[in-house]
Amino acid sequence: MLQRCPAVNPTFLFRSCPLPLGATRRPHRGGVRIAIVAESFLPLMNGVTHSILRVLEHLQERGDGVMVIAPSTQDTEVLDVVHGAFVHRLPSVPLAGYSNVRVALGGVNRVKRILADYAPDVVHLASPFVLGWRAVQAAHQLGIPTVAIYQTEVPSYAARYGVPFMENWAWNRVENIHLLASRTLVPSTFALNQLRGRGVLRVDMWRRGVDTARFAPEKRDDGWRASVAPGGERIIGYVGRLAVEKQVEDLAVLADVPGTRLVIVGDGPQREALQEALPNAVFAGFLGGEQLASAVASFDLFVHPGEFETFCQTIQEAMASGVPVVATGRGGPLDLVENSRTGWLYRPGDLAGMRAHVMDLMGDDAKRRAFAAAAHASVQGRTWPALSAELVRHYRAVIAGEPVVEPVGRMPVVEPVRRVPAVGPAETKRGATL
Incomplete structure (x- = not known):
């Protein structure tokens, strides 16, 4: 179900609707209360948004409590409730050269206040990089477990976009996020080895479903x-x-x-x-x-x-x-x-x-x-209900403090294609603020 909120300031692009009662209601007994922090979301359709929508459908059917935190949009009819989940929009600016992609503004404390008010059992970080970096720090400070979904190889885009000197900085950001997250889920063996090779060991596999009724x-x-x-x-x-x-x-x-x-x-x-x-x-x-x-x-x-x-x-x-x-x-x-x-x-x-x-x-x-x-x-059997149920098991595991089975020793680093040595701005494991 989609509901719209028409009260949007077109200059600053923030939502001004009051928090609906459903957003503060606890999930059914035995359910999970989840905050999904989305680096991108509707109306922009991409792999990140698609995955979130499929997960939201399943969580709505289960009766779990869900809130989505996402960048604001230029759409004057902002999506307010999507598949039962309230969408909290943060002020944003367009990404250079990609006007329909919004980058959320605001620091860690702003996200921390939102999470503290909502009090989720777990924070789901969807393709975290900018907003997700703030959210993983905020959740860590609040003692809320996090599940980070690694699904965009942002650092390797640097050379393609003409800024190869940013690649090392971007990899450092990715490592910071996933070292701080309670658990990282990756969609492929390549991504699993890639992160483990960079020292991120709390990693497990979570593939993607496909709608075999629609795609046939x-x-x-x-x-x-x-x-x-x-x-x-x-x-x-x-x-x-x-x-x-x-x-x-x-x-x-x-x-x-x-x-x-x-x-x-x-x-x-x-x-x-x-x-x-x-x-x-x-x-x-x-x-x-x-x-x-x-x-x-x-x-x-x-x-x-x-x-x-x-x-x-x-x-x-x-x-x-x-x-x-x-x-x-x-x-x-x-x-x-x-x-x-x-x-x-x-x-x-x-x-x-x-x-x-x-x-x-x-x-x-x-x-x-x-x-x-x-x-x-x-691809038969790779359904979204099955994959979403698997995701909920990961939620429950981090809430219970269960460890990920780590590999013995250190996996070799998987080098990106046409890797260019980088000498850009540094970001230390404990000192990054962007």
Whole structure:
């Protein structure tokens, strides 16, 4: 259920609605009282928001008490209650170059007051970095256990955004957050080893669910296919944010694959530049709900070139839709794609390898159908109710003070692709304030 609060100051972008009675009511007997601190949230849709929404649905069904703390939005009709959870909006400013992404303002004490007033049993930190750093400190000072969800490899974005000197600083921030959190949950084996290699040992796995009723082969739409590929071409598809870290420009090597049409679903700050770089591609814009499900199921092949995915939900949705995948062999795709069965993985940066794998599947209908069937079968059972129930078990574990089983010894550090030595601003383990 969504409720809206119209009373918003458009200049400072803070919410002015009174706290609803439901936000202070205790959960049912045996339930959990949770504060979810979201680095980003509605109306912005991304992997972080998607995961939170699915979790909120499950927590509402359970009858748990939930509040979301998130940056304010430019939307003058601010979402006030989402799936039974009150949304407390903090003042925010736009991220440079990404006007629809808001960065929350305010210090640790402000977050501390909100948490003290709400008195949760546990604080869920969704992809913490700026607001999440303040929240983990506030919760620590209040003695409230925290579960941090690591799902965005922010430090590795630095070189892509032209600020390689910020990479070490960003990794230091990530380490500070997860060393202070009671428990960190990661979505992939790569991310698990990455954090453990950096000395963060209270780490466990929490993968992502997929809606196999929405994303399914039967959603294939021949009419939509004809609209984007009127010549009957086979469709090579991509779904995701059009931003520099996604490396969508790498798809240019597929522009002249015979008998195919490249279709890009999504929007973002790089759209105009990508349209110039890929003049023959179809840019379908942002799609959601059933429109997205139909588009994905209508692809013949899904390609994801991004090298910095801790999981990659769009790959899982493509597989649920019966679409084989070609993706880079780094990060989350290593767990999702089984080479030579559900798709192909290529070495990061090897665009000739990407093209060869695409040619292999687009040129062999029988092989592509076999890969498609295997991809669809591989994600069955990965439901959001099951994954959300697993998350609640992690909540209860940190509330009870149960330890994470730590590895013996220290795991090797996993170096980011094209890592650039950094000499930027320092942040000590105990002295950071930003």
